[in-house]
Amino acid sequence: MKISKILFAVLLFTSPAVFAQTGILKGVVTDAITGEALIGANVVYGPGQGTVTDIDGNYSLTLEYGQYNITVSYVGYKPIEKKIEIKSSKITSDFKLGYTTLSEVEVVGDIATSRETPVAFSNITPIKIQEQLAAQDIPLILNSTPGVYATQSGGGDGDARINIRGFSQRNVAVMLDGIPVNDMENGWVYWSNWFGLDAVMRGTQIQRGLGASKLAIPSVGGTINITTKGIDNKKKISLKQEVGNDGFLRTSLGMTSGRLKNGWGVTFAGSYKQGDGWADQTWTKGWFYFLRVDKEIGKHILSITAMGAPQEHGQRSHKRSIATFDSAYAVKAGMRPGFIDTLSGYGLPIDMGTRYNPNWGYLSRAYITDTDTIYPEAVATSTANNFYHKPLFSLRDFWNVNEKLYISNILYLSIGSGGGRSFSPTPSVDIETGQQDLQTKYNTNMNIPYGWNYDKESSGIMRNAINNHFWLGLLSTFDYAINDAFSLSGGIDLRTYKGEHYREIEDLFGGNYFLDDGNKNESDTIKKYKGDKIGYYNDALVRWGGLFAQLKYKIGNLTAFVNLTGSTSGYQRIDYFLPTLEDGSVNKTDWKYIPGFTVKGGINYNLNERMNVFMNMGYLSKAQRFQNVYDRQNKLFLAIENEIVKAVELGYSYVLPRATLNINTYYTIWDNKPADRATSFPDPENPDIRYSVNINNMNALHKGIEFEFAYKILDNLVLESLLSLGDWKWTSRDSAFVYNDNAEFVGKKAFDARGLYVGDAAQFQNRESLRWEIIKGLYTSGVFTWFGKNYSEFNPIELDPENNPGAFDDNGNPRQSWKIPDYFTIDFHAGYSWRMKKVGVQLRASVLNALNSVFVTDAQNNDPFLTHSSSFDANSAGVYMGLGRRFNISLRVNI
Numbered sequence: 090m091k092i093s094k095i096l097f098a099v100l101l102f103t104s105p106a107v108f109a110q111t112g113i114l115k116g117v118v119t120d121a122i123t124g125e126a127l128i129g130a131n132v133v134y135g136p137g138q139g140t141v142t143d144i145d146g147n148y149s150l151t152l153e154y155g156q157y158n159i160t161v162s163y164v165g166y167k168p169i170e171k172k173i174e175i176k177s178s179k180i181t182s183d184f185k186l187g188y189t190t191l192s193e194v195e196v197v198g199d200i201a202t203s204r205e206t207p208v209a210f211s212n213i214t215p216i217k218i219q220e221q222l223a224a225q226d227i228p229l230i231l232n233s234t235p236g237v238y239a240t241q242s243g244g245g246d247g248d249a250r251i252n253i254r255g256f257s258q259r260n261v262a263v264m265l266d267g268i269p270v271n272d273m274e275n276g277w278v279y280w281s282n283w284f285g286l287d288a289v290m291r292g293t294q295i296q297r298g299l300g301a302s303k304l305a306i307p308s309v310g311g312t313i314n315i316t317t318k319g320i321d322n323k324k325k326i327s328l329k330q331e332v333g334n335d336g337f338l339r340t341s342l343g344m345t346s347g348r349l350k351n352g353w354g355v356t357f358a359g360s361y362k363q364g365d366g367w368a369d370q371t372w373t374k375g376w377f378y379f380l381r382v383d384k385e386i387g388k389h390i391l392s393i394t395a396m397g398a399p400q401e402h403g404q405r406s407h408k409r410s411i412a413t414f415d416s417a418y419a420v421k422a423g424m425r426p427g428f429i430d431t432l433s434g435y436g437l438p439i440d441m442g443t444r445y446n447p448n449w450g451y452l453s454r455a456y457i458t459d460t461d462t463i464y465p466e467a468v469a470t471s472t473a474n475n476f477y478h479k480p481l482f483s484l485r486d487f488w489n490v491n492e493k494l495y496i497s498n499i500l501y502l503s504i505g506s507g508g509g510r511s512f513s514p515t516p517s518v519d520i521e522t523g524q525q526d527l528q529t530k531y532n533t534n535m536n537i538p539y540g541w542n543y544d545k546e547s548s549g550i551m552r553n554a555i556n557n558h559f560w561l562g563l564l565s566t567f568d569y570a571i572n573d574a575f576s577l578s579g580g581i582d583l584r585t586y587k588g589e590h591y592r593e594i595e596d597l598f599g600g601n602y603f604l605d606d607g608n609k610n611e612s613d614t615i616k617k618y619k620g621d622k623i624g625y626y627n628d629a630l631v632r633w634g635g636l637f638a639q640l641k642y643k644i645g646n647l648t649a650f651v652n653l654t655g656s657t658s659g660y661q662r663i664d665y666f667l668p669t670l671e672d673g674s675v676n677k678t679d680w681k682y683i684p685g686f687t688v689k690g691g692i693n694y695n696l697n698e699r700m701n702v703f704m705n706m707g708y709l710s711k712a713q714r715f716q717n718v719y720d721r722q723n724k725l726f727l728a729i730e731n732e733i734v735k736a737v738e739l740g741y742s743y744v745l746p747r748a749t750l751n752i753n754t755y756y757t758i759w760d761n762k763p764a765d766r767a768t769s770f771p772d773p774e775n776p777d778i779r780y781s782v783n784i785n786n787m788n789a790l791h792k793g794i795e796f797e798f799a800y801k802i803l804d805n806l807v808l809e810s811l812l813s814l815g816d817w818k819w820t821s822r823d824s825a826f827v828y829n830d831n832a833e834f835v836g837k838k839a840f841d842a843r844g845l846y847v848g849d850a851a852q853f854q855n856r857e858s859l860r861w862e863i864i865k866g867l868y869t870s871g872v873f874t875w876f877g878k879n880y881s882e883f884n885p886i887e888l889d890p891e892n893n894p895g896a897f898d899d900n901g902n903p904r905q906s907w908k909i910p911d912y913f914t915i916d917f918h919a920g921y922s923w924r925m926k927k928v929g930v931q932l933r934a935s936v937l938n939a940l941n942s943v944f945v946t947d948a949q950n951n952d953p954f955l956t957h958s959s960s961f962d963a964n965s966a967g968v969y970m971g972l973g974r975r976f977n978i979s980l981r982v983n984i
Contacts, residue, residue: 112175114182115149115804118142118161121185122200124212125292128323130163130186144922144929144983145216161186164348179804181746199264199302200294200314205648207691207703208301209740209753209795211235213293220870220918222287223935223977224333224362225249226280228258231313232874233858234295235753235795235813238850240946243405243969244446245475246366246373247281252850253297254755255791255817256310259714262302263313266394268483268501269306273560273586273631274715276307282479282505284398285377288329288341288358291316297795298738298755299689299707303566304582305635305654307711309734309759319392320354320383323347329981337364337977341377352385367972368405369446370471375400388489397480404473405446406511408949408967410957414443415970418943422910423963432957438523443943443970448473450516450525454599455537462537470527472516472551477507493570503560508553510595516549527598534600547600552623557589579638582656586631592624608666626666629715632659632680646695654687658712662719678723683712685731701742709734713783717763720781727782727835728825733760751797760788764886770836780835784886787840788821789847805862815852815878819845819885841903842885848906848950851876869919877911881948881966895959904961906951912944912971929983934976941974 118130126146133139134150134157142148152175159182162168166186173182185203201210211234222230226249228239239251251258259276262269265286271278293315296302300312324347331339339362346355360377379396411419412429416439420426433439438447453467483501490496512525519526530549536542566580594603594617602616605623617623635656642649659682667676689707696702711732718726736757743750764784772778793815800808822841826834846852853876860870883906888896897903920933945968951959952967959965 110154111151112154112178112180113149113151114157114159114173114175114180115147116181116183117146118148118163118184118186119146119214120166120292121187121202122292124214126214126216127163127166127186130161130184132159132161132184134159144924181801181804183746199267199300199304199312200292200316201296201301204695204701204742204744205643205693206301207648207650207693207705207740208296209235209298209738209751209755210294210296210301211797213295215290215292218287218290218293219931219981220868220920220933221872221916221935223916223918223937223975224331224337224339225937227283227286227293227315228280231293231295232854233809233811233856233872234297235797235811235854236297236311236793236815237295237813238854238876238879240969241972242947243371243407244366244368244972245371245404245406246364246375246402247279247284247400247475248402248404249280251278251313253295253310254757254793255815255847255850255852256759257849260307260309261311261313262300262304262306262308263315264302264306265315265481266317266483267497267499267564267566268481268562269304270481270503271307273558273584273633274588274629276714279477279479281375281400281402281475282398282477284362284375284400285341285358285360285379286315286317288343288360288377289317289356289379289381291318291322297753298757299687299705299709299734299736303578303580303637303639303652303654304564305637305656305685305687309709309711309736309757317379317381317394318345318356319381320348320385320390322356326984327981329979331977331979333364333977334975335365335367338362348385354381354383354385356381356383366403367975368444370449370469371403371405371446372471373400373402375402390487392483392485392487394483394485395480397478399478401474401476403446403449403471404475404509405448405969406473406509407447407954408947408952408969409445409447410437410955411945411963411966411968413438413441413447414445414968415943416440419963422945423907425964428958428964435957436518436520438518441523443973445523447518447525448511450519450527451522452527452531454531455535467528472510472512472525472527474510475507476510477505479503479505479507495568497564497566499562499564501562501564503558503562505556505558505560507557508555510551510553513550513552531599534598542600545599545601547597547603550594550598550600550603551596553593553595555589555591555593558586560584560586574642574644576641576643577638578641579636582633582635582637584631584633586629586633588629588631590629591622591626593622594619609668610666622666624666625721626664627721628663628665630659630661630663631715633657646701647692648694649690649692651690652687652707656685656712658683658685660715660718662715662723664721664723667723676723678719678725681718681725683718683729683731685710685712699744703740704738706737707735709736713763717783720769722779724781727780728785729783730761730785732762734758735760747801749797749799752794754794755792757791758788759791761785762787762789764884768838768886770838772835782825782835782838784823784825784838784840786821786823786825787819787842787885789817789819791815791817791847793817793852807860809856809858809860811854811856813854817847817850817852819843819847838886838889839891840886840888841890841897842888843903845883845885845888845903845905846878846880848880849882849947851879851909853877853911866922867920870917872916872918873913874916875911875913879909879911880905881907881909881950881968883950887951896961907948907962907966909945909948909968912942914938914942914944914971915940927984931981931983932979933981934978937975937977938971938973942971943973944971945969946971 161184228251296312329341341360343358358379451467452470485499488496516525562584568578606614607624637654639652663677691705693703740753796812819842824839855875947969
């Protein structure tokens with residue numbers, strides 16, 4: 090009886106613990122601005138009770154059923170407290186922490202925030218970059234966001250391009266830690282200069298449309314914000330080795346000290362890569378270095394940064410007929426079989442394979458002895474190379490003056506040197522190999538066999554197109570909290586730039602000299618030697634001054650902003666090869682200053698804890714780029730008018746614990762869109778004088794709708810989906826009557842592009858991604874990407890009903906450019922992460938275009954370099970083929 094009583098008492102007091110139901114609360118803690126996982130964040134539910142996040146920002150708590158106040162905290166961030174009820178076996182709750190004070194990223198980088206900033210944007214997290222970049226150029230991973238079309242162009246390493254909502258990267262602003270990096274002359278971004286950034290990326294955000302940037306930047310299609318690691322990041326050392334297809338190797342070393350006790354912080358990264366390239370002779374070799382030193386001094390954080398990526402790589406720089414690559418695919422794409430026979434009859438290469446690159450040939454550099462001519466073994470020689478180094482240095486001071494005022498000053502310097510290498514004139518095709526016939530040109534220069542060229546004059550040379558630059562900028566920004574509702578920010582943006590452009594002889598190709606008459610200050614044609622400048626030699630000078638101000642209102646569920654910018658672009662051209670002026674000075678233009686401005690605003694309203702809506706609209710007056718202001722004769726273009734952009738955008742978001750839905754729609758009008766090639770007319774009194782003119786009123790309308798959806802099917806199974814449907818068309822026809830400064834009629838140029846689809850980017854896009862974390866640390870994912878409604882690029886100015894009637898159908902309507910066949914790719918990624926005490930190891934593998942699909946990514950309608958057809962179809966298109974199956978394997982060790 091005593092024993093039974095004791096057992097009853099034990100059961101009475103232990104049964105609640107034994108039979109109580111428990112559930113698992115798990116989630117991820119991230120930076121609210123960049124989406125970066127926060128490692129070591131505290132997740133607690135009572136004094137001394139809780140856990141910390143792991144290397145991926147994940148946490149997990151096993152709790153009894155009931156209500157808990159969960160508090161998440163991290164150094165430098167505002168803690169978040171949530172009341173969560175545990176009432177099932179698995180509960181998911183993610184936390185996004187904001188800074189305790191405004192960060193430099195927010196003040197300078199203009200990073201958008203969910204449920205607050207009224208713009209459409211997507212974040213690419215460092216984890217996604219690590220899992221899916223797979224040694225590609227950075228723009229290629231941005232295809233995982235709506236409205237983006239990025240390709241590898243010819244396939245050369247670093248030659249990627251990106252379009253957002255149908256606007257080329259000339260009209261997409263790229264910001265690196267708040268510094269604009271678009272070329273000052275033409276707005277382009279050369280991604281080979283930024284190899285290695287993935288090693289130090291803190292976050293990447295794509296803002297579509299006019300975006301949230303306060304600066305007067307060319308963000309017509311969107312803005313790409315890239316931020317790098319610094320003093321706010323956790324201490325870490327990492328070593329990574331990558332191996333890929335076609336001999337690709339890359340070794341990377343990175344180190345971040347975090348915030349040291351004495352207020353210092355150091356971030357360093359270095360990387361080296363080499364490879365043969367997927368397309369023939371698109372080899373690559375390059376280095377990357379990055380050093381950032383931060384120092385906290387009172388309320389200041391001083392930073393010095395130096396980065397660069399000296400590199401050289403082979404290129405596939407010329408598009409070719411589809412049949413040159415794959416005649417069977419060409420027929421499926423619409424090319425007539427008889428036309429393929431015609432091309433073959435001309436001696437053009439057919440069925441060379443999708444790796445084919447026309448920009449190389451075989452060469453044996455023969456030499457002559459007393460008795461014979463010796464031919465060593467012929468080697469493959471590339472005739473299209475790029476070599477460049479663009480170091481970027483910055484000195485910045487972020488000053489937290491008080492709780493209301495923040496001031497940031499950035500002084501930056503970019504010094505670029507290098508260019509592109511090519512053969513001139515373009516060699517004929519060797520019928521046996523299908524490549525350029527370099528040997529015949531070399532033998533001619535060497536006078537082999539002995540013939541007429543006794544002096545060994547070079548009739549063909551390898552030349553460099555040098556494009557050096559010096560760019561100095563100052564960006565000063567402030568942010569002031571007027572009261573609890575209003576804040577005011579603004580500042581100045583000053584830049585000065587000099588671009589130096591010339592051609593030089595790289596290789597006389599067996600000859601002794603080359604004749605050139607490019608320098609008009611030299612008498613007649615003179616002999617030139619290796620290293621001499623030929624063809625052209627000029628400087629482009631650009632001055633930029635901008636003022637910007639933004640008023641922000643935030644109270645309760647409502648956020649709104651109004652942004653005003655004003656800018657002046659100044660251009661001057663100096664030409665050292667044009668005849669000198671009457672006073673003997675170098676031929677240079679006056680400064681031409683062109684003002685521009687932006688007015689934009691937006692409003693976001695949080696309907697409840699789950700839903701928010703936003704709207705933004707803007708008006709942008711943008712100065713023409715340099716090449717549309719001065720021509721090669723140092724003459725000012727006629728009819729210079731600003732490009733005008735008018736845009737409106739609406740958005741809706743719905744967020745659940747396990748699902749997210751974003752819907753955006755946009756309507757953008759672009760007036761006075763510049764043509765890529767100038768139009769010129771002879772002077773009525775002197776035909777030797779020609780006037781270059783901008784044809785204005787070339788207008789286009791870009792509209793569309795975008796969907797983003799993410800659903801956590803299971804705690805370890807996540808579906809991501811996006812769909813983008815665009816409708817981008819040219820809307821105008823006009824006749825431009827051109828007059829010179831004396832009011833004399835110079836010429837007339839008519840065009841009619843009404844109803845034609847804008848080319849050079851896919852207007853339809855779909856992407857489906859499924860990621861399965863099989864066990865902790867072990868994942869696999871598959872990605873399906875589809876592009877459609879992609880029209881080949883064309884120049885609307887060529888649609889002249891008077892001088893080009895073949896560009897119109899029988900009813901007088903302009904003919905659509907060739908529509909590229911729709912295509913899709915499938916990629917697979919997998920990896921495993923584990924820890925050995927304090928050492929983390931990550932093994933990852935990727936297979937890109939796993940099905941080895943054949944498709945066209947880029948096309949030029951009626952390609953002028955393919956003179957065999959102008960039929961607005963597959964016969965006339967010059968194309969770049971997409972890259973076939975590739976793989977990448979990496980091993981990374983973190984300490």
